[in-house]
Amino acid sequence: MSEDQKKDTETSPSQDSGDEVKKDFKGLLGSVRKFLSDLLEIRSNTDAAATKESIIADIPFKGHTSWILVCSIFIASVGLNANSTAVVIGAMLISPLMGPILGMGMSLAINDIDTLRRSLKNFAVMVVLSVITAFLFFYLFPLRDESSELLARTKPDIRDVLIAFFGGLALVIARAKKGTIASVIFGVAIATALMPPLCTVGFGLAIGKPWYAAxxxxxxxxxxxFIGLATFLVxxxxxxxxxRYANSQRRRLIARLASITGILVMIPAGFTFYNVFQESLFMxxxxxxxxxxxxxxxxxxxGRYVDNLTKLEYVDDGTSMIEVVFMGDELVPENVVNTWRIQKNEYNRLKNAELHIIQGGKDDSEEKFNYVSELYEKNKAELLNKDEQIRMLEEELVSLTKNVGKQIPFQDISAEAKANYENIEALGFSYQVRTDFKKMDTIPVFEVDWKDEVSSGQKEADTKKMLAWLKLRLQDTTLVIKEVE
Incomplete structure (x- = not known):
């Protein structure tokens, strides 16, 4: 046997082993692929006709649906006003806001221009009716506190985009399944939170703060x-x-219009996602x-840093701002501020942002100290109603404390007056509020009733003497004495 034949004979078992490993590996990949396909495949269990029918049935806003929307808006407005998360969740569960949005996404995906037109019309009705209802509630309701639930809906970030998109995905997948998963629909209604923003729009308009509404x-x-985009993609x-349209030319026109509309919707969606994402990175x-x-x-x-007055403003044109406020007599040295500016530039998204330091009686933009006062008043106006109640109670406490200092030991005074003035018949005391129209003060007033047989000259002398004694006795120069007629 030649040397080459010996080598072939020697290597053939290892080749067989390698082939077996490859076969086993391919078999493993095939098993994993089949497992994932069975786990994630949703087309086979989709009822397209029933899904389309149910989405179209939820589009109209009239009759019962309109009243349900109005009631849910009122409930959500009360919950936001009372800062009650549970009430807001209850309002979202009965809200019919999803119908027209799903209709728009589906109609764009299947080139149904008639459904798209109906969805847009009902969507506009939904928004206008919701905002008007919320506006009337907050405009007429006497308690309009800026609760944290309301303020949380005025500044969206990247998390809101992700919640809307994946919530929309979950909702459409659930609607497409044979036998709709109701719990998923309820969950999406809560997560995507369409109603609270519309209530906050009405609140902002009612209190005259359009930036809240915006x-x-x-x-x-x-x-x-993003709910519409998720619907379109699914x-x-x-x-x-x-x-399908009988007229082939109309079919092509509708398909083009639907495609163009879908692209136009996706452009602002991508732009919005990019802007919100950039703002989140900046923050x-x-x-x-x-x-x-x-x-x-x-x-x-x-000195101290007032963190709740920190202002972070992101502007996509590069004029973003970071503003921090320090209170107290001690100022942050200029070299420290310059060091902070250098450290700020180490963050790639903060290089073009302006750093404003407001402290004591000056700031690095040479504005007056009253700017700090205005800033504080603005933030104070956003505190909850309980803070105003605390302030009123503190003022009342101060007033009561002052009055306690003016309390008259009337029982001792009356006993001393009876011992010192034998002509006295009766003695009275009260506080009298008096003003000279420049300021207001509380005056202690004594009323003296002299015996009838005492002459007017004696009464006058005793009254003058008693007044001097009481002022010295009570250490109060404002008190007065009146004779009972």
């Missing part, structure tokens, strides 16, 4: 766009049958910068 409408728009993935780096610099700075004297 922020809340921005959040509502984000939720609407319907396309599930390959719902396209709407994260700004918070990290403050934690590493401003918040760890130690004052030697009476």
């Amino acid at each position: 922020g809340a409408m921005y959040l509502f728009t984000i939720n609407t766009i 319907i396309k993935f599930l390959r719902f049958p396209m709407v 994260k780096q700004a918070q990290s910068f403050l934690q590493d610099t401003v918040e760890v700075y130690q004052f030697d004297g009476a």
